[in-house]
Amino acid sequence: MAADKTAYLGRSVQRLEDPPLVTGQARFAADINFPNQLHMRMVRSSYAHGEIVSIDTSEAQAMPGVVAIWTAIDIADIGPVDFRADRAAEALKPYRQPVLAKGRVRYVGDPVAAVFAEDPYLAEDAAEAVVIEIEELPVIVSADDPPGEFAAGHGTEAAVMHHGYGDIDAAFANADTVIELDLRTGRHSGVPMETRGAIGRYDAANDILELHGAAKVPHRNQETLVKMLGRDASRMHLHECHVGGGFGIRGELYPEDILVLLAAMRLGRPVKWIEDRQEHLMCANQGREQHHLARVAVDAEGRILGIDDEFFHDQGAYIRTHGSNVANRTMCTITGPYRVPAFRAVCHFRLTNKTPCATYRAPGRYESTFVRERLIDAIAPELGIDPIEVRKRNLIAAAEMPYTIAFDEPHVSDMVLDSGDYAGLLDKAVAAFGWQALKVELARRRADGELVGAGIGMFIEEGGRGPTDGARIAVDINGEVEVITGGASLGQGFETAMAQICAEALGVDYRRVRVIHGHTDLIPYGIGAHATRATVMTGSAVDVAAKMVREIAIDAAAEMLQTPADGLDINDGTVARRNDPAGPAVTLGEIARRLAPDAAKPGQGDPGLAAEGFFTTTDTVFPYGVHLAVVRIDRGTGAVAVERFMVAYDVGRAVNPMMIEGQLVGGCIQGLGGALYEEFVYDEEGQPMAVTLADYLVPTLREAPDIEVLITEDAPSPLNPLGLKSAGEGGINGVGAAIAGAIGEAIGDPGAVRRLPLTPARVMDLLRRADAGSS
Amino acid sequence: MNAKHDITLAINGEAYAISVEARRTLADAIREECGQTGTHLGCEHGVCGTCTVIVDGAPVRSCLMFAVQCDGASIRTVEGLADGGEPHPLQRAFMEHHALQCGFCTPGFLMLAVAVLERDPDIGDEDLLDILSSNLCRCTGYANIVKAVRAAAAEMRQC
Numbered sequence: 001m002a003a004d005k006t007a008y009l010g011r012s013v014q015r016l017e018d019p020p021l022v023t024g025q026a027r028f029a030a031d032i033n034f035p036n037q038l039h040m041r042m043v044r045s046s047y048a049h050g051e052i053v054s055i056d057t058s059e060a061q062a063m064p065g066v067v068a069i070w071t072a073i074d075i076a077d078i079g080p081v082d083f084r085a086d087r088a089a090e091a092l093k094p095y096r097q098p099v100l101a102k103g104r105v106r107y108v109g110d111p112v113a114a115v116f117a118e119d120p121y122l123a124e125d126a127a128e129a130v131v132i133e134i135e136e137l138p139v140i141v142s143a144d145d146p147p148g149e150f151a152a153g154h155g156t157e158a159a160v161m162h163h164g165y166g167d168i169d170a171a172f173a174n175a176d177t178v179i180e181l182d183l184r185t186g187r188h189s190g191v192p193m194e195t196r197g198a199i200g201r202y203d204a205a206n207d208i209l210e211l212h213g214a215a216k217v218p219h220r221n222q223e224t225l226v227k228m229l230g231r232d233a234s235r236m237h238l239h240e241c242h243v244g245g246g247f248g249i250r251g252e253l254y255p256e257d258i259l260v261l262l263a264a265m266r267l268g269r270p271v272k273w274i275e276d277r278q279e280h281l282m283c284a285n286q287g288r289e290q291h292h293l294a295r296v297a298v299d300a301e302g303r304i305l306g307i308d309d310e311f312f313h314d315q316g317a318y319i320r321t322h323g324s325n326v327a328n329r330t331m332c333t334i335t336g337p338y339r340v341p342a343f344r345a346v347c348h349f350r351l352t353n354k355t356p357c358a359t360y361r362a363p364g365r366y367e368s369t370f371v372r373e374r375l376i377d378a379i380a381p382e383l384g385i386d387p388i389e390v391r392k393r394n395l396i397a398a399a400e401m402p403y404t405i406a407f408d409e410p411h412v413s414d415m416v417l418d419s420g421d422y423a424g425l426l427d428k429a430v431a432a433f434g435w436q437a438l439k440v441e442l443a444r445r446r447a448d449g450e451l452v453g454a455g456i457g458m459f460i461e462e463g464g465r466g467p468t469d470g471a472r473i474a475v476d477i478n479g480e481v482e483v484i485t486g487g488a489s490l491g492q493g494f495e496t497a498m499a500q501i502c503a504e505a506l507g508v509d510y511r512r513v514r515v516i517h518g519h520t521d522l523i524p525y526g527i528g529a530h531a532t533r534a535t536v537m538t539g540s541a542v543d544v545a546a547k548m549v550r551e552i553a554i555d556a557a558a559e560m561l562q563t564p565a566d567g568l569d570i571n572d573g574t575v576a577r578r579n580d581p582a583g584p585a586v587t588l589g590e591i592a593r594r595l596a597p598d599a600a601k602p603g604q605g606d607p608g609l610a611a612e613g614f615f616t617t618t619d620t621v622f623p624y625g626v627h628l629a630v631v632r633i634d635r636g637t638g639a640v641a642v643e644r645f646m647v648a649y650d651v652g653r654a655v656n657p658m659m660i661e662g663q664l665v666g667g668c669i670q671g672l673g674g675a676l677y678e679e680f681v682y683d684e685e686g687q688p689m690a691v692t693l694a695d696y697l698v699p700t701l702r703e704a705p706d707i708e709v710l711i712t713e714d715a716p717s718p719l720n721p722l723g724l725k726s727a728g729e730g731g732i733n734g735v736g737a738a739i740a741g742a743i744g745e746a747i748g749d750p751g752a753v754r755r756l757p758l759t760p761a762r763v764m765d766l767l768r769r770a771d772a773g774s775s
Numbered sequence: 776m777n778a779k780h781d782i783t784l785a786i787n788g789e790a791y792a793i794s795v796e797a798r799r800t801l802a803d804a805i806r807e808e809c810g811q812t813g814t815h816l817g818c819e820h821g822v823c824g825t826c827t828v829i830v831d832g833a834p835v836r837s838c839l840m841f842a843v844q845c846d847g848a849s850i851r852t853v854e855g856l857a858d859g860g861e862p863h864p865l866q867r868a869f870m871e872h873h874a875l876q877c878g879f880c881t882p883g884f885l886m887l888a889v890a891v892l893e894r895d896p897d898i899g900d901e902d903l904l905d906i907l908s909s910n911l912c913r914c915t916g917y918a919n920i921v922k923a924v925r926a927a928a929a930e931m932r933q934c
Contacts (some may be wrong), residue, residue, distance in 0.1 A: 015873065022870060024811070024856075024882055188911070244878070661873075665915070668916060669916035692822065701921060706918055
């Protein structure tokens with residue numbers, strides 16, 4: 001059938017990105033070189049907190065190949081790294097990170113000086129010869145500790161934030177049962193396989209400053225850099241190349257990005273910086289570390305009356321580009337997919353002397369899901385109700401959509417859950433997993449002495465938050481399609497997804513669509529790739545623009561073929577009569593030639609077969625999911641084996657199911673890392689204990705079970721033309737919650753797990769306590 | 776320490792006469808002196824396996840070898856895998872099975888798998904998994920890498 005030829009939306013087509021990546025032809029940040037470039041090496045604090053007494057660069061300065069060494073005094077005219085999110089947060093501004101430490105160092109890894117040399121080896125030699133004298137100050141390593149002083153007039157508790165609605169006191173006063181839990185999520189992060197990298201270059205001939213190696217949000221970062229460096233936007237451009245994973249942490253602005261740009265201008269040569277892995281594990285954004293004191297009030301049937309949560313958010317040494325965004329997302333999503341009549345959250349947003357934190361895949365939501373689902377799991381045994389049943393009694397019903405959660409605080413945006421059949425997905429997931437039979441089987445195995453159990457995590461995700469994104473599509477005279485977007489690719493398959501959406505709307509083979517992203521000089525606006533926005537925002541803009549191009553093509557073809565436009569269709573790049581596809585036809589390339597400005601008979605509108613389309617929204621889409629896990633614990637070592645894991649997820653509309661499954665599985669394994677292995681541990685002096693990949697335990701394939709995936713499209717979003725939601729963060733969100741429940745059941749104490757990650761030592765501790773409790 | 780040594784690296788059949796310090800890693804020499812940037816560095820301390828290349832038939836972590844140790848050795852990198860325009864069965868399998876997302880770790884996995892399957896085409900599945908577990912990937916969750924390597928192994932055995 002002709003229609004199949006261009007049906008690209010929803011098909012698991014092979015990725016356009018792959019050929020250069022499997023042949024070694026891709027260009028990552030470290031692969032970019034400019035003639036006459038310098039190499040930058042950072043000199044970092046080896047103390048977690050202290051006053052800088054002196055910095056002696058004299059020996060380093062004299063070493064071969066050294067061109068310059070900068071400390072804070074050399075860039076005194078440049079302010080701290082600015083916020084791009086949470087712009088309104090005046091009160092948080094004193095906590096921003098200076099580009100180079102001024103007077104005080106606040107974490108191990110804090111940049112104190114920058115060495116610029118002819119060669120990276122020489123730069124590193126010289127960096128080692130820079131002598132920094134530091135007088136140590138008392139260290140705060142936990143957000144639980146009493147707040148201290150950050151700077152004169154500013155305590156380490158940067159903010160106490162409140163979210164709430166309803167009569168929370170009445171909810172608890174009227175409760176049949178109140179459950180109270182003390183819960184902790186451990187510090188972990190994205191740890192992409194490519195470390196950070198930045199190359200600054202000043203094009204003096206055109207007075208344009210360039211940052212190569214940009215990622216995630218090039219346009220947003222352009223805005224910030226323009227402000228920080230006092231340049232015109234048209235003279236400050238960011239360029240994304242291949243990016244070796246992002247997961248939220250890569251592509252934010254960091255001190256090193258500012259330094260290579262300043263140095264490129266002031267030293268008059270391109271400057272390249274490539275982070276090493278140890279630096280990455282000490283300096284790139286971390287996340288997740290929160291301590292919650294949460295309680296839930298329920299009636300006699302297990303219906304939630306209210307949730308009250310006070311928590312301590314460990315922000316690390318500075319507040320980076322996101323402001324307090326992660327804590328905000330935690331507070332907004334604690335109630336998740338459930339009907340919660342009254343709610344109160346109080347966040348103590350505190351600075352510590354550890355690596356600064358910001359967004360990591362499902363920011364705030366991995367944490368909030370762990371807290372919420374632990375509470376739900378605790379209701380079940382307390383009231384003698386099945387945990388699935390407790391969830392069903394409290395889930396927001398499909399008929400209630402769209403469902404608005406309005407907070408009392410005027411500055412906190414409402415959450416309007418756009419669409420969803422939460423109970424429907426739970427039913428499907430439980431059935432697909434064989435939950436009932438599984439529970440019987442697990443009980444039998446436990447009776448036989450095995451430590452096995454199953455757990456569940458339910459959650460909502462959020463994505464596609466606006467405000468706006470555009471795409472420019474042009475067809476050349478050979479029929480090749482170029483799509484210029486303000487999106488970004490972190491390896492998630494952005495180009496393929498955009499090409500599929502364009503191909504579907506326009507009527508061409510997706511392999512003839514070239515997708516451009518991450519270059520601020522090619523398109524003035526761009527949303528980038530963050531908070532699972534790309535497919536929703538850029539995808540919708542591509543759909544809009546492609547339909548505009550389609551209309552231009554059909555109008556031109558109508559004239560060329562002397563056929564009414566409404567009788568024409570486009571298939572595989574050729575316009576023909578819908579009822580006579582083999583009859584007279586004209587290709588998109590021929591139309592483009594006809595519409596060229598120098599054509600003999602140009603079209604009536606603007607020349608060219610091209611259009612620019614925008615998609616604008618003030619809303620957010622809310623995909624949702626269920627995670628189910630089965631674990632087995634080794635009684636002798638406390639090691640946890642994940643026997644089965646299922647991710648059930650409603651994506652609204654699947655553009656490429658293969659890539660969505662890839663996102664969900666990959667995210668899930670990261671989540672298992674954070675639930676079982678990965679933790680940035682610090683000693684009492686604030687020294688980081690996990691600064692190599694031998695200490696920070698990213699799962700290998702031996703720790704990665706086969707993940708069962710159930711993708712549904714039951715609740716397309718009503719908020720965009722294709723019904724898109726998003727897929728990037730649904731694989732990780734509920735992992736901690738599901739694993740915690742499974743381990744609790746395995747050791748015979750459903751509420752036992754209070755803390756992630758569940759390292760073997762912590763599991764052994766749980767086992768000992770369970771044994772002591774039962775004896 | 777900074778004295779330079781004249782050595783020759785034979786990469787994918789082409790000889791590169793270069794002059795490097797004794798401390799220069801093989802990875803840096805391949806990338807910078809020889810311009811073959813398909814070999815990536817993920818950790819520079821021998822844990823992630825991203826920089827895996829094949830030296831005289833054995834998969835090695837090029838961040839843990841010095842270039843001078845490879846003077847005269849035969850080195851294979853990802854750039855040499857395809858046969859002209861024809862991708863290697865492993866490259867094809869990685870694309871067909873969606874065994875890569877960002878693709879940064881991919882050259883290392885490809886070279887590890889090539890070396891292993893050439894050395895031991897009939898390797899048992901458990902041994903294969905053990906060997907593949909020596910490299911890290913942060914995007915895929917590994918399942919599709921395993922599928923791709925198994926598929927390519929079957930195809931290579933038939934050739």
